[in-house]
Amino acid sequence: MRIISIMNRVLKELFRDKRTLALMFLAPVLILLLMSFIFNSNSSTNVDIATVSMPSSISKNLDQTKHVNVTKYSTKKAANKALKDDKVDAIIQQKGNDYDLTYANTDSTKTAAVKMAFKNSMTTTTISTLKSKLTVASTALAKVQSQMPTATTSTAQKKQASTTPKITNHYVYGDSDTGFFDKILPILMGFFVFFFVFLISGMALLKERTSGTLDRLLATPVKRQDIVFGYMASYGILAVIQTIIIVMVTVWLLGIQVVGNIFNVILVNLILALVALAFGILVSTFANSEFQMMQFIPILVIPQVFFSGIIPLDSMAGWVRDISYIIPIKYSGDAAARVIMQGDGLSSLGLDIGVLFIFLVVLTILNVVGLKRYRKV
Amino acid sequence: MADSIISLKHLVKKFGNQTVLKDINFDVHTSEIVGLIGPSGAGKSTVIKTALGMELADGGSAKVFNKTMPNRELLADIGYMAQTDALYDDLSGKENLKFFADMKGLSKQETAKEIDHVAKVVDLTDDLNKRVSGYSGGMMRRLSLAIALLGKPKLLILDEPTVGIDPALRRQIWKELKHTRDEGRGILITTHVMDEAELTDKVALLLDGKVMAFDKPDVLKMQYDVDSIEDVFLKAEGVL
Ligand SMILES: Nc1ncnc2c1ncn2[C@@H]1O[C@H](COP(=O)(O)OP(=O)(O)OP(=O)(O)O)[C@@H](O)[C@H]1O
Ligand SMILES: [Mg+2]
Numbered sequence: 365m366r367i368i369s370i371m372n373r374v375l376k377e378l379f380r381d382k383r384t385l386a387l388m389f390l391a392p393v394l395i396l397l398l399m400s401f402i403f404n405s406n407s408s409t410n411v412d413i414a415t416v417s418m419p420s421s422i423s424k425n426l427d428q429t430k431h432v433n434v435t436k437y438s439t440k441k442a443a444n445k446a447l448k449d450d451k452v453d454a455i456i457q458q459k460g461n462d463y464d465l466t467y468a469n470t471d472s473t474k475t476a477a478v479k480m481a482f483k484n485s486m487t488t489t490t491i492s493t494l495k496s497k498l499t500v501a502s503t504a505l506a507k508v509q510s511q512m513p514t515a516t517t518s519t520a521q522k523k524q525a526s527t528t529p530k531i532t533n534h535y536v537y538g539d540s541d542t543g544f545f546d547k548i549l550p551i552l553m554g555f556f557v558f559f560f561v562f563l564i565s566g567m568a569l570l571k572e573r574t575s576g577t578l579d580r581l582l583a584t585p586v587k588r589q590d591i592v593f594g595y596m597a598s599y600g601i602l603a604v605i606q607t608i609i610i611v612m613v614t615v616w617l618l619g620i621q622v623v624g625n626i627f628n629v630i631l632v633n634l635i636l637a638l639v640a641l642a643f644g645i646l647v648s649t650f651a652n653s654e655f656q657m658m659q660f661i662p663i664l665v666i667p668q669v670f671f672s673g674i675i676p677l678d679s680m681a682g683w684v685r686d687i688s689y690i691i692p693i694k695y696s697g698d699a700a701a702r703v704i705m706q707g708d709g710l711s712s713l714g715l716d717i718g719v720l721f722i723f724l725v726v727l728t729i730l731n732v733v734g735l736k737r738y739r740k741v
Numbered sequence: 742m743a744d745s746i747i748s749l750k751h752l753v754k755k756f757g758n759q760t761v762l763k764d765i766n767f768d769v770h771t772s773e774i775v776g777l778i779g780p781s782g783a784g785k786s787t788v789i790k791t792a793l794g795m796e797l798a799d800g801g802s803a804k805v806f807n808k809t810m811p812n813r814e815l816l817a818d819i820g821y822m823a824q825t826d827a828l829y830d831d832l833s834g835k836e837n838l839k840f841f842a843d844m845k846g847l848s849k850q851e852t853a854k855e856i857d858h859v860a861k862v863v864d865l866t867d868d869l870n871k872r873v874s875g876y877s878g879g880m881m882r883r884l885s886l887a888i889a890l891l892g893k894p895k896l897l898i899l900d901e902p903t904v905g906i907d908p909a910l911r912r913q914i915w916k917e918l919k920h921t922r923d924e925g926r927g928i929l930i931t932t933h934v935m936d937e938a939e940l941t942d943k944v945a946l947l948l949d950g951k952v953m954a955f956d957k958p959d960v961l962k963m964q965y966d967v968d969s970i971e972d973v974f975l976k977a978e979g980v981l
Contacts, residue, residue, distance in 0.1 A: 369843035377831045576827030580888075583793060583821040584844040585813055740797055740811040 370594025392556040414443040416457040425485030454478040462530040469535040551697030558640040566644030582739040603637025623707035636696040642727035746927045753800030763950030776938045777931040779947030785931040822889035824900040826881045835869040859887040879905040897928040935971035
């Protein structure tokens with residue numbers, strides 16, 4: 365099989381080039397690690413929470429949370445003033461059965477910390493109240509059960525539903541999406557994969573062309589598509605390894621939770637890598653040297669970041685937003701984000717994966733046809 | 742008369758507004774070594790690339806094995822060695838040979854046998870496991886030739902195969918080429934070494950985009966009334 369031979373050869377060359385290999389595998393880890401230091405040092409900052417008419421059980425739980433200070437305010441007005449004066453980072457107010465949370469949100473990690481602390485203390489409180497209720501209920505239940513066995517369960521359920529409090533979030537600055545590391549991580553992951561595969565595969569094909577090996581290859585009865593598929597197979601393997609490393613770093617070192625299936629993340633990045641490969645090969649035909657290949661990075665790769673969704677797209681002008689529809693990283697980032705944060709399965713990623721596939725097919729056909737420049741059949 | 746394996750008729754090739762080949766006509770038959778000579782930039786490599794279908798002719802026809810080029814399947818029967826070495830530097834000599842054997846579609850047993858054989862011809866047997874990046878210029882040239890020889894192709898097209906190769910080895914290579922010819926295969930070879938041109942069965946002299954002369958070396962020498970092909974070359978160019 366010629367495709368396998370080409371794949372083996374490309375892989376052999378790659379694995380012997382230790383520097384490039386290190387760039388591909390270690391550079392993303394290094395960058396992610398750096399980010400993790402920044403991220404971790406942020407998350408241990410202290411937050412000050414103002415509470416207004418809160419039940420003491422929750423306030424107490426909150427106060428016991430590490431890095432959290434709770435100050436009681438008697439009125440919302442006083443609390444708002446403290447928020448404005450930067451004395452507190454958030455206000456929690458109880459309104460009847462519901463809770464009203466206001467965040468300064470100038471530092472998104474603080475907002476996240478408050479949300480987390482509140483959620484935790486709520487659960488602890490509910491659990492303890494539930495526990496006490498349960499003992500009451502079970503004794504009552506035992507009594508009631510003997511008398512009317514049919515009606516009990518439904519009333520118990522009704523009671524529980526009505527006790528679930530509603531939580532409303534307010535943001536003084538921005539919204540819930542502002543600057544979340546979690547949000548940009550899936551996009552960042554895609555960017556690493558795209559960038560390195562694009563660059564290295566483009567360079568590889570460029571070298572093959574300038575050194576004359578492409579001509580020599582095309583002087584054998586090999587099919588043009590075999591060359592493209594051989595490259596795809598080898599770089600696909602490389603991208604899978606790279607994605608696995610990035611995902612492992614993300615999960616273990618950064619402690620980011622992947623809700624969905626990790627394999628889906630790898631699959632999405634694999635398709636993106638193939639798109640990057642096809643793109644790199646195509647672009648390399650317009651370059652005559654390594655340096656000219658580098659010149660495509662600020663033109664074709666960096667701008668992708670702006671449209672990838674790292675910067676919220678809905679705040680952009682309509683025509684600018686339209687550009688994002690032709691940005692592969694946007695689709696992979698979108699799909700990966702949904703797997704990582706919402707746990708979506710493959711079936712609900714159909715659109716993103718479908719669009720990536722269209723990119724892939726079109727670029728691949730262009731490449732196979734484009735090789736005609738070097739051999740007419 | 743033996744079968745024609747390369748047949749070039751009224752071949753025209755232009756690059757932009759430069760007409761490199763104006764009217765090229767000659768044939769290569771089985772059991773024949775044809776030497777293509779001419780000054781640098783005359784278009785020798787261009788003739789070869791057009792015959793192989795790597796460049797599209799602007800006029801006339803190039804046929805190999807009686808089929809119009811370009812034709813992908815025919816390439817299996819052609820061993821081509823370009824003027825540049827075109828090797829994978831990060832691979833060893835053996836890995837290069839193995840890869841191109843796969844591309845040519847040789848079977849596994851054939852591949853092992855062929856690699857042994859061609860390595861012996863170019864005297865690289867001891868260096869096969871070395872990376873090509875550690876080869877000398879002449880060793881690279883020899884490996885490149887070895888790749889072209891793989892699989893006993895019916896037609897060999899060699900673009901200056903003996904540049905940078907020492908006299909003893911050059912003799913050995915010519916012995917192999919003659920052996921190849923005697924097996925009924927055909928060879929088209931370009932060279933700047935006029936001694937080598939004497940060793941061919943026919944010489945095509947390329948000048949001004951045309952084949953100025955195409956005949957046996959002895960006949961050419963008689964025609965031009967000189968003693969060597971080198972003088973034929975110089976006389977045709979108008980230097981002598
Ligand atoms: N791809 C190309 N684009 C433009 N011009 C070209 C191209 N290839 C060759 N030429 C031109 O065609 C002419 C013949 O080139 P060619 O390489 O065939 O010469 P040659 O006879 O093989 O020379 P040498 O003996 O130095 O190898 C030269 O003038 C060269 O500039
Ligand atoms: Mg030449």
